[in-house]
Amino acid sequence: MKPLPHPPRDQIALPAVLDALSDETRLAIVARLAGEGELACGEFLALGSKTNLSYHMAKLREAGVVRTRQDGVFRYMTLRWEDLEARFPGLLQSLLAAIKRDTASARRKTARK
Amino acid sequence: MKPLPHPPRDQIALPAVLDALSDETRLAIVARLAGEGELACGEFLALGSKTNLSYHMAKLREAGVVRTRQDGVFRYMTLRWEDLEARFPGLLQSLLAAIKRDTASARRKTARK
DNA sequence: TCTATTATTCAAGAAACGTTGAACTATGTA
DNA sequence: TACATAGTTCAACGTTTCTTGAATAATAGA
Numbered sequence: 230m231k232p233l234p235h236p237p238r239d240q241i242a243l244p245a246v247l248d249a250l251s252d253e254t255r256l257a258i259v260a261r262l263a264g265e266g267e268l269a270c271g272e273f274l275a276l277g278s279k280t281n282l283s284y285h286m287a288k289l290r291e292a293g294v295v296r297t298r299q300d301g302v303f304r305y306m307t308l309r310w311e312d313l314e315a316r317f318p319g320l321l322q323s324l325l326a327a328i329k330r331d332t333a334s335a336r337r338k339t340a341r342k
Numbered sequence: 343m344k345p346l347p348h349p350p351r352d353q354i355a356l357p358a359v360l361d362a363l364s365d366e367t368r369l370a371i372v373a374r375l376a377g378e379g380e381l382a383c384g385e386f387l388a389l390g391s392k393t394n395l396s397y398h399m400a401k402l403r404e405a406g407v408v409r410t411r412q413d414g415v416f417r418y419m420t421l422r423w424e425d426l427e428a429r430f431p432g433l434l435q436s437l438l439a440a441i442k443r444d445t446a447s448a449r450r451k452t453a454r455k
Numbered sequence: 456t457c458t459a460t461t462a463t464t465c466a467a468g469a470a471a472c473g474t475t476g477a478a479c480t481a482t483g484t485a
Numbered sequence: 486t487a488c489a490t491a492g493t494t495c496a497a498c499g500t501t502t503c504t505t506g507a508a509t510a511a512t513a514g515a
Contacts, residue, residue, distance in 0.1 A: 233493095242444070243440050243441065244363075244364050244365060244366055244369060247360045247363050247364040248364035250357075250360050251357050251358075251360040251364050252357065252472095253357055254473095256356070256357060269491080269492095270491075270492065271490095271491065271492085277473095277474085278475070278476090279492070279493090280474075280492090280493085280494090281474060282492090283492060283493055283494085284473070284474080284493095285473090286492090287493085288472095299481095299482095301481095301482060301483065301491090302483065302489095302491045302492080303482095303490095303492090304491075304493095316443075317436060317439075317440040317443075318439065319432060319435070319436035319439070320436040320440055322432070323431065323435075323436050324356075324433065326430075326432070327356050327430040327433055328356065330430075331355070331356050346463095365503090382461085383462065384461065384462085391506090393464090393505065393506075394503080394505075395462090396463055396464085397463095397502095397503075397504080398503090399462095399463095401502095412512095414511095414513065415460055415462080415511075415512050416460095416512095417461080417462065417463095
């Protein structure tokens with residue numbers, strides 16, 4: 230397929246990263262990637278349609294949050310841990326901790342209903 | 343003037359906070375508040391028109407990033423450090439460090455031109 | 456009361472965002 | 486070749502965001 234542009238490490242911009250992460254769907258994607266490592270787009274179909282996921286993946290990729298690797302028909306996504314850590318030390322870790330807390334408390338709320 | 347609603351600590355949501363911080367203007371406001379403490383809206387006129395700042399301040403306030411206190415004709419903004427720290431430990435600190443780095447490297451670039 | 460200052464609200468427009476279905480590309484397999 | 490699979494691209498749509506100027510509110514001081 231096509232090249233799939235990724236920004237180099239030094240061009241990863243904070244507002245773009247925060248914008249990419251200011252969406253529930255994309256936060257969920259990032260959380261799963263953090264927990265399970267490399268995953269193909271198809272693994273996320275519970276979060277939206279194929280088309281819609283493609284859109285969100287592109288946002289994450291263009292912001293520099295995620296790297297896409299092609300293998301046959303599949304496209305595997307990984308978190309750009311080292312690049313993000315080099316650029317914004319500690320940020321990803323506190324973000325992931327916050328996501329876990331938030332989704333955990335969200336689960337408690339829905340369970341109570 | 344009017345009440346100026348602030349979300350209580352436990353209703354500060356991560357996506358809303360990240361969305362509030364995904365804008366250059368608002369990042370600049372937060373960075374100055376972190377460095378200088380309490381500031382009135384008028385202190386930020388270099389970042390935009392009065393009307394426009396009012397909009398950005400409302401975004402920050404409604405996301406729970408900032409608290410507004412009225413004193414006479416002025417409205418003083420402060421970062422909600424403790425609330426944000428309680429909700430998302432470490433997040434604000436790494437964000438502020440990232441902002442400083444980014445604006446510093448941006449200054450180096452513009453200086454070089 | 457009149458006036459200046461500080462900031463918000465409102466209406467309007469341009470731009471960006473998120474979602475969709477149809478069409479398309481690229482790969483693997485029979 | 487032909488077919489199935491995994492994702493992307495495109496055009497369209499409705500919604501939201503950002504920005505602006507005019508009008509408004511609230512406070513302070515003469």
